[in-house]
Amino acid sequence: MERDTFRIAFTAVVALLAAYSILPWALRYPVLLGKTRVWEPDPQFAHLRETCRALHPVQLHGCEKFKIIGDSLFAACAADWDLRRKWFPPMGEFGMSLEDQDIIRDSLYMVDLKTKELTLLSMPNFPEHVDFCVHGMDFVEVSPGEFSVYMVNHRRDASVVEKFRHKSGSKEILHLATFNGIQQGLVNPNDIFAVPVSSSSSTSQNAFFVTNDHYFRTSRLGRVLEQYLRLPTGSLYYHSTSTGFHKVRGRLPSANGITGFQDHKFDSTPLANMIFVASILDGVVTAYRYVPGKVAEKGGFTKVRDFTFDFVMDNLAMSQDGRWLYLTGHGEPGNLDRHWRSPNEVPSASVSYRMSLTELGAYFGNKGEIGESRVERIVVDRMGLIGNASTTAVGDDTLNKYWISGLTFRGIMECNLYTNLPDGEDMD
Numbered sequence: 001m002e003r004d005t006f007r008i009a010f011t012a013v014v015a016l017l018a019a020y021s022i023l024p025w026a027l028r029y030p031v032l033l034g035k036t037r038v039w040e041p042d043p044q045f046a047h048l049r050e051t052c053r054a055l056h057p058v059q060l061h062g063c064e065k066f067k068i069i070g071d072s073l074f075a076a077c078a079a080d081w082d083l084r085r086k087w088f089p090p091m092g093e094f095g096m097s098l099e100d101q102d103i104i105r106d107s108l109y110m111v112d113l114k115t116k117e118l119t120l121l122s123m124p125n126f127p128e129h130v131d132f133c134v135h136g137m138d139f140v141e142v143s144p145g146e147f148s149v150y151m152v153n154h155r156r157d158a159s160v161v162e163k164f165r166h167k168s169g170s171k172e173i174l175h176l177a178t179f180n181g182i183q184q185g186l187v188n189p190n191d192i193f194a195v196p197v198s199s200s201s202s203t204s205q206n207a208f209f210v211t212n213d214h215y216f217r218t219s220r221l222g223r224v225l226e227q228y229l230r231l232p233t234g235s236l237y238y239h240s241t242s243t244g245f246h247k248v249r250g251r252l253p254s255a256n257g258i259t260g261f262q263d264h265k266f267d268s269t270p271l272a273n274m275i276f277v278a279s280i281l282d283g284v285v286t287a288y289r290y291v292p293g294k295v296a297e298k299g300g301f302t303k304v305r306d307f308t309f310d311f312v313m314d315n316l317a318m319s320q321d322g323r324w325l326y327l328t329g330h331g332e333p334g335n336l337d338r339h340w341r342s343p344n345e346v347p348s349a350s351v352s353y354r355m356s357l358t359e360l361g362a363y364f365g366n367k368g369e370i371g372e373s374r375v376e377r378i379v380v381d382r383m384g385l386i387g388n389a390s391t392t393a394v395g396d397d398t399l400n401k402y403w404i405s406g407l408t409f410r411g412i413m414e415c416n417l418y419t420n421l422p423d424g425e426d427m428d
Contacts, residue, residue: 034382045378069139071114076108083102084106091407106132108123108151121166132153134153136190136210137150137192146168150164187214188214212235213234288301324356327355347388351390378393379404
């Protein structure tokens with residue numbers, strides 16, 4: 001009798017799990033894998049690829065993340081591709097030990113988008129014996145012309161967040177601090193959103209959110225199970241001087257890209273203090289709202305809603321005018337590992353969308369209402385003709401420009417966003 005009761009209870013649990021988790025995922029699985037996707041961008045972007053050119057393809061290789069501030073593009077890139085193939089935790093590469101003599105020295109570049117001049121930013125005070133394996137990053141202005149730079153560094157001894165200082169016009173970044181959250185569970189940091197500075201109090205110093213994409217760091221079996229069983233083992237952390245690392249959300253299927261608003265001109269809008277986080281194994285972007293200085297307190301961090309997409313997105317980016325959220329990632333994720341091993345033989349589809357954040361009565365209206373919004377498909381590139389394994393993209397409507405990069409890209413691709421206009425014509 002007890003055995004029958006157990007079987008009935010077990011069957012009921014499995015049925016509930018299938019109804020609420022497995023079945024919905026299974027129904028979306030073909031499109032997320034690219035099996036049933038329509039491989040065409042929206043008509044207004046159909047000829048975008050014909051206008052693209054690679055900026056500095058020799059120096060800029062594997063720039064997984066970049067950010068545009070004013071007229072400058074900052075890109076975190078691989079310096080030695082052979083070392084990147086041996087050691088890059090985001091792709092499960094752990095082929096270097098602490099005993100290896102090689103030191104990983106990736107690069108942070110700056111591109112002047114007006115002149116196209118390329119500058120390699122030096123790090124004069126970064127310890128020479130410490131690895132610098134770059135991944136996610138963010139900039140935040142702390143005073144006019146002065147920025148704090150936060151970068152994920154996958155050192156061989158631990159994956160940490162490094163803080164630097166950069167001044168406009170300078171050709172260097174100065175190292176200020178290293179933040180290690182491994183004791184709090186931040187084992188695999190992926191991407192960063194730097195919280196806008198509002199005061200000199202400790203609650204706003206060194207304040208940032210960072211995603212944690214895996215629970216397992218080096219266990220191949222564990223990472224395979226996370227990926228193929230879509231385990232909700234990712235998480236989101238907040239850090240400040242007063243709180244240290246504090247987990248604000250768990251149970252996220254591979255938390256990856258993160259972005260939000262840093263310009264104080266948005267403080268009086270419904271988008272103020274809002275961040276967006278991508279859970280790539282679900283194809284979901286979640287909007288959260290935080291209370292500055294009180295994120296770690298009850299009610300200081302709340303979920304707004306989920307937005308569902310039909311591809312596996314990687315990083316997120318906000319247009320400088322705040323009108324669009326750009327989502328970029330992998331159209332055929334099943335090809336990604338094979339492409340990584342043989343980038344010249346196996347293509348890995350690039351996909352990039354954007355969704356409107358300003359249409360009244362849509363995403364976030366004047367009264368805080370929430371609904372659906374317009375989504376535009378900019379790049380749907382199955383053969384990697386623009387580039388393979390895209391990870392970051394953003395556009396500028398006023399300049400009529402669009403930039404995209406990825407795990408194996410050569411250069412940052414710069415394209416005309418709208419191809420039915422003469423080059424350089426404004427989109428006002």
